Amino acid sequence: MELMSPIDVLFLKTVACGAVGYLSNSYLQQYRKRQIEPLIPQKPEDKSISKTLSKEAKTRFGLECLIADLDDHDFDDLLTLSKDKIVVFLLATYGEGEPTDNAISFNRHVQGWTENSQQGDSTLHYAGFGLGNSSYQFYNEMIKYVDSALASNAAHRIGNIGLGDDGKGTLEEDFLLWKEATLPQLAQHFGLTERSYTYEPSFLVERQGAPTNDTFLGEPNKKYLRNKPRGPYTLSNPYAAPLICARELCVNGTRKFLHTELDLSGSTLSYEAGDHLAIRPTNSDLEVKRFLRVFGLHDIQKDEIAVSSNDSAIKAPIPSLTTHEAVARYYLDICASVSRQLLRTAANFAPTNNAKAQLQILSTQPAAFQRYVSDRCLNIAQVLELIEPTVAWKNVPFSMLLEYIPVMKPRYYSISSSPLSSKRVVSITTVVQTTKFPEAIEDFKGVATNYLLALSEPSERNLQKSTHQVSGPRQRYSKPTSLVSIRRSKFKLPQHPETPIIMIGPGTGVAPFRGFLQTRVQLRKEAKSVGRTMLFYGCRKKSEDFLYETEWQEFEHVLTPEVFSFNVAFSREEGQPKQYVQHLFAKHAEDLRDLVLRKGAHVYICGDAHRMARDVFKTMASVIAGDSQFNNDVDKAQEHLVLLKGSGRWLEDVW
Known part of the structure; x- marks a missing residue:
């Protein structure tokens, strides 16, 4: 590869999903010794911020970049790298300030930097951006910790440290603001000027003709x-599970709550209460047609296309051979949120000058983008259709869409059944997401939950009336079927059934606790002993969203009130004060203190991470602070709960 510049930038990254780099340690050693030319490896299926950053660094400033996973790097002389290389740390924080799996070794190395700070002036130059969630106490702890350690060793930081907040849903915008400020500073460090824009496709897309039996549809x-x-069935090899039943749980409210059961009997899949079911959804017929229409692909939607990478070391994000229709329906998440970066690139291929001008405004003015795109949850086809509804955007390269639109990923749902009561049948509990936004022309519909709704609607004889293609590629399935797999979870019942448990879950957060209770009910029916079981559940109104109401009563009858305590809070019941799950703790303060502090109870929280989980933690700390050992010291009580988290007795499954 011909060098665009005599300068190069070394990017190191780690992301929450685990290892994403594919470079060997020996390759990195050669790179650092400049025995080979630097590359820009891009992994299309990983739509990470490092890919966006490295590509823009090259196209705008001619900076050659290498993306390396932290696990693949030798850190011994990182602090002594010469200033003709810049290390950009893109670090995610997991849970309570912990490194991701592929950053554990790096974190240990940083601890060594802190304990043995180097005297003098380090030659390392770096920049950094963190991926965090402000719902957690140690927000973006990893990037802050690394930045502090580097500062103590006199390393040279370029620009400010960026903090991306997934908790507020602003992660992408936080990154764009940081990138727009930092890239010019990196270029200035090397004395480079910005170049005129030239689109460089990462993939080659070629039309082949009519599809064959070898075409992925x-x-x-x-x-x-x-x-x-055939099995084993995994995330990459999911099982086609037929729908057994799907029923609406509450018929009087404005929201749809679905109880969905799928048949695993034809597979080798097994699960435990508390595990997650991965559902691979498809896009709706409405959005598929819109996508094909907007990009001028309608007439060629069924033509076979071959997709290949312009770099032999990079894998294309979708199968080849396939069709435009299959890509839009199954392989790309065409309803995903739009980034300003995508609009900025699309502006270069706008069909009219007016459309180009509007895209430039939206892509460069965060306030305008927020109001007209983000706040209305528009997807890319909706945005372009609103800007220019009469002319197709045929000039937009399909390769560009493959680069910027994420692949369709499975959605994970807490399993709401127990294998002790239904070994070969798995159930999930969902609320169908349909939202009307101010100034929005159409309702926003969640991709996966509306797909699940579509599974439940058609009968075996009437599949064609569904809003989605629920009969599968090539109309393979005679009844609604979904591709699924099981993800193991640490959100598990205690090993010993006699251990007390306290479950807290408003809304659909109660789903895994239905599975927990089914387990204990079955054990009780087998004349086995089970420990004290408390459930704190919250919903809006008894008449609208009280999920599984009769089942809780049945569980109480089998377990007896002495063993099972069910407590419900209504937040919008007419004539009653607003009440949330944590407000119920005071009434049961003595029981909670006894179970948590003396009986070794396990505490489980499932649901919203932004406020509920925090409020539950604070309120529980206030309750147990009333015990004599804490003498109303809430801080000490919180420290005790943190210890419970570390020992696995305080577990959260939150989003």
Whole structure:
């Protein structure tokens, strides 16, 4: 590869999903010794911020970049790297200030920097951005910690440290603001000026003709393409689970709550109460048609296309061979939120000058983008259709869409059943997301929950009336079927059934606790002993969203009130004060203190991370602070709860 510049930038990254780099340690050693030319490896299926940053660094300033996973790097002489290389740390924080799995070794190394600070002036130059969630106490702890350690060793930081907040849903915008400020500073460090924009496709897309039996029309892998799916069933090789039943739990409210049951009997899949079910959704017919229409692909939607990478070391994000329709329906998340970066790139291919001007405004003015795009949850086809509804955006390269639109990823739901009561049947509990935003032309519909709704609506004889393609690629399934897999969770019942448990879950957060209770009920029916079981559940109104009301009564009858205590809070019941789950603790303060402090109870919280989980933690600390050992010292009580988290007795499954 011909160097664009005599200068290069070394990017190191770690992300919450784990290892994403594919460079060997020996490769990195050669790179640092400048025995080979630097590359810009881009992993298209990983739509990470490092990919965006590295590509823009090259196209705008000619900076050659290498993306490396932290696990693949040798840190011994990182502090002594010469200033003709810049290390950009893109670090995610997991849970309570912990490093992600692929940053554990790096974190240990940083601890060594802190304990043995170097005297003098380090030659390392770096920049940094953190991926965090302000719902947690140690917000973006990793990037803050690394920045502090580097500062103590006199390393040179370029620009400010960026803090991305997934808790407020501003992670992407936080990154863009940081990137727009930091990239010019990196270029200034090297004495480079910005170049005129030239789109450089990462993928080659070629039309081939009519599809054949070897064309992927939505199949997840070659086993399905050959109509010979077999286990083991995993995330990349999901099981096609037929729908057993789906029923609406509450019929009087404005929201739809679905109880969905899927059949695992034809698979090797197994689960435990508290695990997650991964559902691979499809896009709706409405959005698929819109996407194909907006980008001028309607007439060629069924033509076969071959997708290849312009770099032999990079894998394309979708199968090849496939079709535009299959890409829009199955392989790309075409309803994903739009980034300003995507609009900025699309502006170069606008069909009219007016459309280009509008995209430039939206992509460069965060306030305008927030009001007209983000606040209305528009997808890319909706945005472009609103800007220019009469002319198709045929000039937008399909390769660009593959680069900027994320692949369709599974959605995870807490399993709401127990294998002790239904070993080969798994259930989930969801609320169908349909929201009307101010000034929005259409309702916003959640991709996965509306897909689940579509599964529940058609009968076996009437699949064609569904809003989605629920019969699968090539109309393979005679009844509604979903591709699923199981994700193991640490959100598990105690090993010993006699251990007391306290469960706290408003709304659909109560789902895993239905599975927990089914387990204990079944054990009780087998004449086995179970410990004290308390459930704190919250909803809006008894008549609108009281999920599984009769089942809680049945559980209480089997377990007896002495064992099972069910407590419900209504936040919008007419004529009653607003009440949330944590408000119920005071009434049961003595029981809670006894169970948590003396009986070894496990505490489980499931639901909203932004406010509920925090409020539950603070309120529980206030309750147990009333015990004589804390003497009303809430800070000490909170420290005790933190210790419970560390020992696995305080577990959260929050989002």
